[in-house]
Amino acid sequence: MTAEPMFKRVLLKASGEALMGSQGFGIDVAVADRIASDIADARRMGVEVGVVVGGGNIFRGVAVASKGGDRVTGDHMGMLATVINALALATSLRKLGIDTVVLSAIAMPEICESFSQRAASHHLSQGRVVIFAGGTGNPFFTTDSAAALRAAEIGAQAIFKGTQVDGIYSADPKKVLDATRFDRLTHDEVLQKGLAVMDVAAVALARENHIPIVVFSIHEKGGFCDILQGGGRMTIVTDN
Ligand SMILES: Nc1ncnc2c1ncn2[C@@H]1O[C@H](COP(=O)(O)OP(=O)(O)O)[C@@H](O)[C@H]1O
Numbered sequence: 001m002t003a004e005p006m007f008k009r010v011l012l013k014a015s016g017e018a019l020m021g022s023q024g025f026g027i028d029v030a031v032a033d034r035i036a037s038d039i040a041d042a043r044r045m046g047v048e049v050g051v052v053v054g055g056g057n058i059f060r061g062v063a064v065a066s067k068g069g070d071r072v073t074g075d076h077m078g079m080l081a082t083v084i085n086a087l088a089l090a091t092s093l094r095k096l097g098i099d100t101v102v103l104s105a106i107a108m109p110e111i112c113e114s115f116s117q118r119a120a121s122h123h124l125s126q127g128r129v130v131i132f133a134g135g136t137g138n139p140f141f142t143t144d145s146a147a148a149l150r151a152a153e154i155g156a157q158a159i160f161k162g163t164q165v166d167g168i169y170s171a172d173p174k175k176v177l178d179a180t181r182f183d184r185l186t187h188d189e190v191l192q193k194g195l196a197v198m199d200v201a202a203v204a205l206a207r208e209n210h211i212p213i214v215v216f217s218i219h220e221k222g223g224f225c226d227i228l229q230g231g232g233r234m235t236i237v238t239d240n
């Protein structure tokens, strides 16, 4: 393993479910603290880290729509859930002495700064961890798409999708027990094979902007830094 990190600036996507731990709902502070310690270690390696947090541990817009409610209102609720998670993760990072700012796609100045590309780049270049809250700020999108969008905007060299599984498999490994894991794939292959670890819009946006996607288990302590140093268990998605 090399000491020099593979990437200088990355975008980490942490799903809401990751923050939930083994609880059925909400935030497990111990889990948020653990994810924060991995981000802190990456910062200490000199990597600039932007983080997009999901909201699925609290609310998903489709839950409203599936019960006959208005999808747009449901998505607004989902986006607000991501703000709650962003504040929780920022709290965990600050406890570790990591300078952290939350930038929200939905203006709520009493609570956090509003997102702008310029503010994000400025804070990152000052060595702060930037947590992007509120997804893209638009309904009918996901925080995976927000991750691809913010990665493009900040010029991230890779998107790290921290999820429940340790890479991309031939089929969902939670459902197909003998699914096999890929070490490498292209964006085209992920889309053509319909590998549903990340939504199509997110993969397409990453492909268009030539941004590699690393899929890894967010639950593996130290996993994020191992990969940044050229080791670890993951699937990497690249142009070719
Ligand atoms: N081909 C696949 N390879 C890996 N995971 C897959 C695949 N197809 C579906 N999945 C599922 O996708 C999940 C990640 O997608 P997502 O809904 O964004 O979860 P989360 O937001 O909780 O990380 C994984 O936990 C896995 O169960």
Ligand SMILES: O=c1ccn([C@@H]2O[C@H](COP(=O)(O)OP(=O)(O)O)[C@@H](O)[C@H]2O)c(=O)[nH]1
Binding pocket: 014, 015, 016, 017, 053, 054, 055, 056, 057, 059, 060, 061, 062, 074, 075, 076, 077, 078, 079, 081, 082, 134, 135, 136, 137, 138, 139, 140, 141, 142, 143, 144, 145, 146
């Ligand atoms: O740009 C976005 C991002 C998220 N959401 C809403 O926020 C919820 C939580 O985000 P997501 O499902 O992506 O969270 P995760 O699965 O990563 O926990 C989604 O279900 C949507 O309702 C949205 O409307 N627009």
